[in-house]
Amino acid sequence: xxxxxxxxxxxxxxxxxxxxxxxxxxxxxxxxxxxxxxxxxxxxxxxxxxxxxxxxxxxxxxxxxxxxxxxxxxxxxxxxxxxxxxxxxxxxxxxxxxxxxxxxxxxxxxxxxxxxxxxxxxxxxxxxxxxxxxxxxxxxxxxxxxxxxxxxxxxxxxxxxxxxxxxxxxxxxxxxxxxxxxxxxxxxxxxxxxxxxxxxxxxxxxxxxxxxxxxxxxxxxxxxxxxxxxxxxxxxxxxxxxxxxxxxxxxxxxxxxxxxxxxxxxxxxxxxxxx
Amino acid sequence: xxxxxxxxxxxxxxxxxxxxxxxxxxxxxxxxxxxxxxxxxxxxxxxxxxxxxxxxxxxxxxxxxxxxxxxxxxxxxxxxxxxxxxxxxxxxxxxxxxxxxxxxxxxxxxxxxxxxxxxxxxxxxxxxxxxxxxxxxxxxxxxxxxxxxxxxxxxxxxxxxxxxxxxxxxxxxxxxxxxxxxxxxxxxxxxxxxxxxxxxxxxxxxxxxxxxxxxxxxxxxxxxxxxxxxxxxxxxxxxxxxxxxxxxxxxxxxxxxxxxxxxxxxxxxxxxxxx
Amino acid sequence: xxxxxxxxxxxxxxxxxxxxxxxxxxxxxxxxxxxxxxxxxxxxxxxxxxxxxxxxxxxxxxxxxxxxxxxxxxxxxxxxxxxxxxxxxxxxxxxxxxxxxxxxxxxxxxxxxxxxxxxxxxxxxxxxxxxxxxxxxxxxxxxxxxxxxxxxxxxxxxxxxxxxxxxxxxxxxxxxxxxxxxxxxxxxxxxxxxxxxxxxxxxxxxxxxxxxxxxxxxxxxxxxxxxxxxxxxxxxxxxxxxxxxxxxxxxxxxxxxxxxxxxxxxxxxxxxxxx
Numbered sequence: 001x002x003x004x005x006x007x008x009x010x011x012x013x014x015x016x017x018x019x020x021x022x023x024x025x026x027x028x029x030x031x032x033x034x035x036x037x038x039x040x041x042x043x044x045x046x047x048x049x050x051x052x053x054x055x056x057x058x059x060x061x062x063x064x065x066x067x068x069x070x071x072x073x074x075x076x077x078x079x080x081x082x083x084x085x086x087x088x089x090x091x092x093x094x095x096x097x098x099x100x101x102x103x104x105x106x107x108x109x110x111x112x113x114x115x116x117x118x119x120x121x122x123x124x125x126x127x128x129x130x131x132x133x134x135x136x137x138x139x140x141x142x143x144x145x146x147x148x149x150x151x152x153x154x155x156x157x158x159x160x161x162x163x164x165x166x167x168x169x170x171x172x173x174x175x176x177x178x179x180x181x182x183x184x185x186x187x188x189x190x191x192x193x194x195x196x197x198x199x200x201x202x203x204x205x206x207x208x209x210x211x212x213x214x215x216x217x218x219x220x221x222x223x224x225x226x227x228x229x230x231x232x233x234x235x236x237x238x239x240x241x242x243x244x245x246x247x248x249x250x251x252x253x254x255x256x257x258x259x260x261x262x263x264x265x266x267x268x269x270x271x272x273x274x275x
Numbered sequence: 276x277x278x279x280x281x282x283x284x285x286x287x288x289x290x291x292x293x294x295x296x297x298x299x300x301x302x303x304x305x306x307x308x309x310x311x312x313x314x315x316x317x318x319x320x321x322x323x324x325x326x327x328x329x330x331x332x333x334x335x336x337x338x339x340x341x342x343x344x345x346x347x348x349x350x351x352x353x354x355x356x357x358x359x360x361x362x363x364x365x366x367x368x369x370x371x372x373x374x375x376x377x378x379x380x381x382x383x384x385x386x387x388x389x390x391x392x393x394x395x396x397x398x399x400x401x402x403x404x405x406x407x408x409x410x411x412x413x414x415x416x417x418x419x420x421x422x423x424x425x426x427x428x429x430x431x432x433x434x435x436x437x438x439x440x441x442x443x444x445x446x447x448x449x450x451x452x453x454x455x456x457x458x459x460x461x462x463x464x465x466x467x468x469x470x471x472x473x474x475x476x477x478x479x480x481x482x483x484x485x486x487x488x489x490x491x492x493x494x495x496x497x498x499x500x501x502x503x504x505x506x507x508x509x510x511x512x513x514x515x516x517x518x519x520x521x522x523x524x525x526x527x528x529x530x531x532x533x534x535x536x537x538x539x540x541x542x543x544x545x546x547x548x549x550x
Numbered sequence: 551x552x553x554x555x556x557x558x559x560x561x562x563x564x565x566x567x568x569x570x571x572x573x574x575x576x577x578x579x580x581x582x583x584x585x586x587x588x589x590x591x592x593x594x595x596x597x598x599x600x601x602x603x604x605x606x607x608x609x610x611x612x613x614x615x616x617x618x619x620x621x622x623x624x625x626x627x628x629x630x631x632x633x634x635x636x637x638x639x640x641x642x643x644x645x646x647x648x649x650x651x652x653x654x655x656x657x658x659x660x661x662x663x664x665x666x667x668x669x670x671x672x673x674x675x676x677x678x679x680x681x682x683x684x685x686x687x688x689x690x691x692x693x694x695x696x697x698x699x700x701x702x703x704x705x706x707x708x709x710x711x712x713x714x715x716x717x718x719x720x721x722x723x724x725x726x727x728x729x730x731x732x733x734x735x736x737x738x739x740x741x742x743x744x745x746x747x748x749x750x751x752x753x754x755x756x757x758x759x760x761x762x763x764x765x766x767x768x769x770x771x772x773x774x775x776x777x778x779x780x781x782x783x784x785x786x787x788x789x790x791x792x793x794x795x796x797x798x799x800x801x802x803x804x805x806x807x808x809x810x811x812x813x814x815x816x817x818x819x820x821x822x823x824x825x
Contacts (some may be wrong), residue, residue, distance in 0.1 A: 287738075290586060
């Protein structure tokens with residue numbers, strides 16, 4: 001059974017998310033709607049890109065992600081429909097699928113045929129289309145149509161989507177001995193998730209040195225319990241990305257790290273020079 | 276398919292909302308329960324009145340809204356059951372349906388027959404009725420009964436509900452050239468939603484001047500993208516109400532506005548005097 | 551119809567909770583998943599223990615609670631499966647079921663057979679088991695299996711669970727005239743819920759004196775409306791535990807109370823000495 005999965009920066013003080021669910025429920029009774037999250041930092045496309053990529057493989061095939069982090073709503077930014085492994089994404093074309101496109105190179109991306117969406121799923125009688133709430137009027141209906149098996153009716157032309165450079169990793173020096181990445185997301189516990197993936201680290205040999213802000217960590221830990229309370233550590237987190245953490249405290253606060261900050265990983269072997 | 280729609284100021288630190296869902300699920304398995312919101316400012320009946328009105332038309336006919344913003348729980352305030360367009364509202368009689376009553380003049384309001392609710396939907400064995408949590412013991416069961424088609428069994432006598440004056444607009448001067456309204460709700464982004472509706476503005480002609488706190492705005496914008504980042508604007512928001520916003524920043528913080536603050540709209544035509 | 555009920559300290563900024571739902575939905579389409587809460591203070595086992603106990607009786611028989619407040623993830627702490635009244639609990643063995651075990655002495659507790667869980671409910675293809683996110687890889691699958699009627703397949707040996715002393719009450723002096731308890735949880739409104747239950751108070755006679763921090767309250771109130779706005783009161787809350795509150799304000803802030811603080815209740819009869 002497919003689901004609609006909602007990811008927005010709308011928070012939960014307002015009617016925005018509930019109304020998106022009402023719109024879906026009105027047209028598609030029985031379609032499960034799951035909250036991936038609404039409390040990422042407002043307008044943080046980078047956090048949204050990370051959550052989308054982290055969650056993707058854990059939802060059943062046929063599911064449709066509706067991602068609305070959209071500071072440019074009402075401007076001329078486009079809208080997209082993406083597909084991979086039987087799952088769908090509806091989003092503004094502003095970089096939200098960057099990490100997904102990196103980890104799933106076969107991601108297919110199309111323009112969303114907004115006229116088709118509005119024709120198949122018009123707003124309730126007496127309600128006007130909005131210039132400021134495409135999540136309700138366009139994205140939620142489009143995602144519901146995908147989860148209901150009608151993606152083919154709202155798929156436009158193939159599109160080369162906007163991609164955010166911070167979602168990628170730079171390999172520097174011989175044999176990729178130095179990686180430059182970025183803090184993508186700070187989680188509730190203050191763990192700083194970076195763009196460096198396990199697959200970036202596997203070719204590296206010898207001791208790994210991780211640097212971000214003023215902290216320099218030697219080697220990766222496997223669990224928080226390996227260090228004392230309040231001590232920093234680097235580990236590959238539960239979604240496969242390198243994280244900088246403090247045991248039972250906030251690494252972001254204690255180390256002064258935030259989304260967008262640079263991180264580097266070096267491998268040191270024998271007496272070879274460091275990069 | 277009808278749904279129960281929950282709107283409270285209970286927040287999400289506590290068991291209150293989850294338990295209301297358990298109560299509904301125990302008696303009405305399969306009935307969809309949707310969160311409209313639980314994170315409005317504690318005891319803010321005005322915010323609750325706005326969210327209720329904003330969301331109303333977007334849920335399927337047969338749905339029952341359960342609204343619990345109830346600083347007077349345990350006092351002698353009454354309880355009500357309201358109906359309009361096939362949708363139901365269960366709430367304390369403290370002004371929560373004010374905006375709904377204004378926008379839907381045919382809203383029918385009745386006393387909730389609490390004895391009938393408790394008889395049809397008694398608390399679990401061994402659990403006592405509470406003096407402080409009517410949401411769990413009374414309102415959630417009543418809303419579930421409405422969504423399950425049994426509103427007729429719990430409808431009491433017709434009632435003239437409490438209404439909040441701030442939910443309405445004052446038309447001043449000849450031909451309604453000056454409107455006085457109120458900030459109803461500040462959303463997550465700091466947008467200040469007012470009680471001035473699109474239908475109040477349509478009769479006005481010429482340039483509109485919007486004033487709230489120290490800000491004076493000339494004319495309405497259609498989208499946030501029409502002004503520079505950090506600049507203020509007035510626009511008719513996605514639910515039809517006038518909002519005062521800042522592009523990609525918080526109008527509430529930058530302009531010092533909050534729920535309950537006055538707002539005025541004037542129309543200026545040619546050399547006519549201003550009011 | 552049974553449900554999976556999720557209680558974590560994961561907050562809602564992240565993908566953690568959504569992904570647990572995706573995991574459940576992927577294997578058990580149609581199984582209802584309800585949020586009990588994710589916004590308790592991070593690592594607060596005491597708050598989690600309270601919410602679990604408060605909500606327990608309100609969910610349908612067959613439901614499975616998945617409780618993940620787990621500062622020791624990755625250490626050698628065990629995992630447990632508990633049962634009472636046809637309901638199930640999956641949790642780390644770190645004290646989370648303390649209040650439940652106190653209020654339901656017949657709670658049966660077993661080791662969770664993690665190998666059986668992973669065999670019945672392996673992670674998606676290509677995804678590795680995590681050392682840091684047992685909620686996704688182990689607890690959510692185990693709870694889903696319980697709610698789906700398969701608890702018998704993942705039940706290990708009987709276990710004596712870790713219990714937190716703060717979840718209990720000390721009876722001091724003749725005839726239990728003095729009770730010592732603890733603040734278990736501070737709710738959204740700043741109400742301070744204590745470990746003192748209605749059943750502890752019932753044997754006490756005469757005037758009750760409640761002390762916590764610098765506040766001393768004479769007698770119990772039945773509703774908030776019995777005192778003036780901003781005044782403190784003690785009452786038996788809607789889940790049967792003694793609470794210290796302020797009418798329409800935060801007792802925690804105004805009185806400087808927090809989770810873990812001591813509270814005492816004395817009964818004063820005639821001219822008997824106070825303890």
